[in-house]
Amino acid sequence: MLSQIAIMIFGASAIWFVSRKEQWKRWGYILGMLGQPFWIWTTIQNEQWGILIMTMVYAYSWAQGIYYYWIKRG
Numbered sequence: 001m002l003s004q005i006a007i008m009i010f011g012a013s014a015i016w017f018v019s020r021k022e023q024w025k026r027w028g029y030i031l032g033m034l035g036q037p038f039w040i041w042t043t044i045q046n047e048q049w050g051i052l053i054m055t056m057v058y059a060y061s062w063a064q065g066i067y068y069y070w071i072k073r074g
Contacts (some may be wrong), residue, residue, distance in 0.1 A: 015032075
């Protein structure tokens with residue numbers, strides 16, 4: 001139950017922030033990455049291996065956003 005709430009909060013807020021034009025956009029990548037442990041935990045617990053692979057791709061994508069918007073700025 002906790003994982004589902006965290007997935008909902010982090011997932012929905014990440015998408016909302018990423019879709020913004022303002023400087024707030026970069027926070028969406030942080031929020032998206034914060035949701036990944038909950039996705040990973042849920043998929044392992046329920047043995048959903050295909051979704052686990054997809055979650056790893058999502059984590060990589062969120063990490064790219066963090067790199068480009070937080071680390072390699074300018």
